[in-house]
Amino acid sequence: RDVSPRFCSEFGFQSYPSMDVIRRFADPKDFNIAAPVMESHQKNAGGNARIAETMFRYFRFPVDFENFVYLSQVQQGLAIKTAVTHWRSLKPYCMGTLIWQLNDTWPVCSWASLDHGGGWKLLHHMSKAFHAPLFVSAVPVADGIELRAVNDADALVDLTVNAVAVAMDGTTRALDRQTVAVGPDAAVMVLRLAADALREGEMLAYTWANGDRRLGGDVFAPKPYKTYDLLPPKLTHDVVRTATGYDITVTAQALALFVAVEADQPGRFSINAVTLFPGHPATFTFTPTGDAAPVFTLRNLHSATYGPL
Known part of the structure; x- marks a missing residue:
């Protein structure tokens, strides 16, 4: 930076x-x-x-x-x-x-x-x-963290950004909420959080929306990930066969960072390396290139560095 x-x-x-x-x-x-x-x-x-x-x-x-x-x-x-x-x-x-x-x-x-x-x-x-056309970046500055909205589209967009602190168990605490008009092909500062806005062991989570339409969300760790005492997210998953592949719905009981699903057969996932919160499952769609039934493996930052507890 x-x-x-x-x-x-x-x-x-x-x-x-x-x-x-x-x-x-x-x-x-x-x-x-x-x-x-x-x-x-x-x-x-x-x-x-x-x-x-x-x-x-x-x-x-x-x-x-x-x-x-x-x-x-x-x-x-x-x-x-x-x-x-x-x-x-x-x-x-x-x-x-x-x-x-x-x-x-x-x-x-x-x-x-x-x-x-x-x-x-x-x-x-x-x-x-x-690289989403409408994205909000968390940028550390001298006195805290700025959330900056980027609009690559050719029309003005009203964005509402909601920022919360998230603990390792997935519970959240409200920090700030602002609505701004982001001009075409422009970037603006939406809000600034003080350096002490996050307590020890908390990360910053935020979402952005246009009216009632949620456009995206992200999580920012202001310190190295090794300094956080992650909790076992106890991931569970359900696999449903579809006409073109498989839907793998993953649920977490605590904050789960960089959740990735792997398959032992060639193919492509719709999403990967996502953050999960308790009560907010995500569905990964896998489209195989062959006919063999795949076996899926789940990974996340906790299981990778602490083991599958």
Whole structure:
């Protein structure tokens, strides 16, 4: 956030390919970031160490290799989100970004948001959300946190932004609510929260709407995620077969961060890496490319760093 370009091209952060891709070139005995097979699929000098070192700075370390892979993709998504949402909020000073990179020509640790073969990494799902034409960014400033609305459309939009503090058990506490008119192709500051607005162990959650139509929501952690004592969200899920795929409805009993559903068969999810609150389930639609029945695996920040409690 210390860099404020007029246009930013070629920026990125690496992550590991998804587990279904890794299984194509590595045996379970090689599921270790220091294994020769994994190092041979990392051509950026010091890349594996950089991924792990950054993870140490912001997260409690994952419990095993598969969760390391998951967390590397969460970390990649957050790195790009931090940059893009800040630069979008500077409109019209900054009018564009170009992320490096889209895809890979072979299965490898890289900056790509698409796996080799076209599968979506978590960054691609997260990018779809934070590039929404109407978006509200949380930007830390010297005396607190600003919420800035961005409108990429060609018409004025009235936005109502509702900000709450959220505890790790998912309970919320009202902070502020403001309605602003956001002009076409513009960004405006909606509200500012004081530095002490959030209590110890709380994150900021907020939604934005146009009248009664909810347009989006987000969660912002003002401190490194490793400083929060996450609670087990006790995720449950129901799977319903549809004409074109599967609907997986996931429910949480506490705040669940970066909830991701994985399938052991090729296909595409409608959403992924989402935050769940108690009483607010989310439905992930999976469209397979083949006929085999998939087995689904759920991950979230708690299960990745504490274990499946």
